[in-house]
Amino acid sequence: MHELAVCQGLIGEVERVAALNGASEVTSVTVLIGPLSGVEIDLLQNAFPIARAGSVASEAELVVETGDIRVQCTGCGAQGPAAPNKLICSACGDWRVRVVSGDELLLKSVELSRAPASAN
Numbered sequence: 001m002h003e004l005a006v007c008q009g010l011i012g013e014v015e016r017v018a019a020l021n022g023a024s025e026v027t028s029v030t031v032l033i034g035p036l037s038g039v040e041i042d043l044l045q046n047a048f049p050i051a052r053a054g055s056v057a058s059e060a061e062l063v064v065e066t067g068d069i070r071v072q073c074t075g076c077g078a079q080g081p082a083a084p085n086k087l088i089c090s091a092c093g094d095w096r097v098r099v100v101s102g103d104e105l106l107l108k109s110v111e112l113s114r115a116p117a118s119a120n
């Protein structure tokens with residue numbers, strides 16, 4: 001299951017961020033998923049509770065943001081939006097385009113909480 005592996009990778013990153021910041025708990029994890037990333041968001045949401053179990057993010061909610069697709073035309077050089085099933089230049093209609101964004105899968109932000117300091 002691809003999405004579970006993706007989630008486990010995300011939790012690994014989240015744990016690193018939490019450790020760097022001395023956080024005791026992660027409350028929310030926001031990811032940016034491009035329409036061309038090949039990740040099914042429903043499957044990702046289903047896999048997240050499995051991946052987070054036993055980690056610092058065991059109570060965290062998963063927030064998914066979807067990005068836009070943008071392509072750059074190798075013919076006329078224009079950059080513009082495109083649809084997932086129609087990757088063509090919006091200016092001249094050329095199909096020889098390079099994907100600029102839309103295939104990303106990024107950990108965008110992590111909300112942390114710290115245990116109250118006990119010594120003061």
Ligand SMILES: [Zn+2]
Nearest residue numbers: 073076089092
């Ligand atoms: Zn063009």
